[in-house]
Amino acid sequence: MTIHGDHPFLPAEADRSPVRRFRGRLASPVGLWTSEYAGKRAGLTVSSMVVGDGDPGVVVGLIDPDSDLWETLRKAKTAVVGLLGGPHQQLADAFGYVAPAPGGPFRMLDWTETEWGPAPIGVSTWAGCRLVTEDPPEAGWSLQVQLTIEHVELLPDEVPPLVHRRGRYTVL
Known part of the structure; x- marks a missing residue:
């Protein structure tokens, strides 16, 4: 067995989508969307999202139509959208299904039960x-899921935000 420094599933440069490469050059916040229905929890790391102010405010995110999150969110009709910070990179990878999470990613953190679903403890917003x-x-290949914002938790902003750009995380 040989260990390589390259990503094992990265297509050759000529085979990569120019649209995906364009999107990858945008610095995006790393969000964690979670939902729960009939005792089943689901979550997904989402970087393709935008927040619109208004009455009510909205969050629009691009969600994989085959994801467990979409299946659960569609039934529950509610979700928690958390913004991840620097210490949450492993959590983002686990919910993005690119890193192992023995027992599942919900075991990596403590959670508060809310009327919108599980909210991660230790996330500032x-x-x-x-x-x-x-x-x-x-x-594109996603669903353009729109959520209305009913409640916002803003804790002291002591944790620097986690940002995704060109397939890597960075902290502002």
Whole structure:
């Protein structure tokens, strides 16, 4: 067996999508979307998202239609959107299904039960949200999921935000 410094699943340069490469050059916040329905929890790391102020405010994210999160969120109609910080890189990888999480990623952290789903303890900012439609439009290979923001928790901003750019994490 040989250990390589390269990513084992990275396509050759000529085979990479130019749109994906364009998107990868955008610095994106790293969010953790979680939901729960009938005792089943699901979560997903989401970097393709935007927040719009208004009454109500909204979060729009691009979600894999085959993900456990979408299946659960569609039934629950509620979600927690947490913003991850520097200490949460392993958590982001586990919920992004690119790193192992023995017993599942929900065992990596403590959680608070809310009316919108499980909220991660130790994350400085999260929002309790409600699904706008069970049939969101497609956006490329994803679903353009829109949530209305019903509640926001803003703790002291002592944790620097985790950002994703060009396939890597960095901290601001």
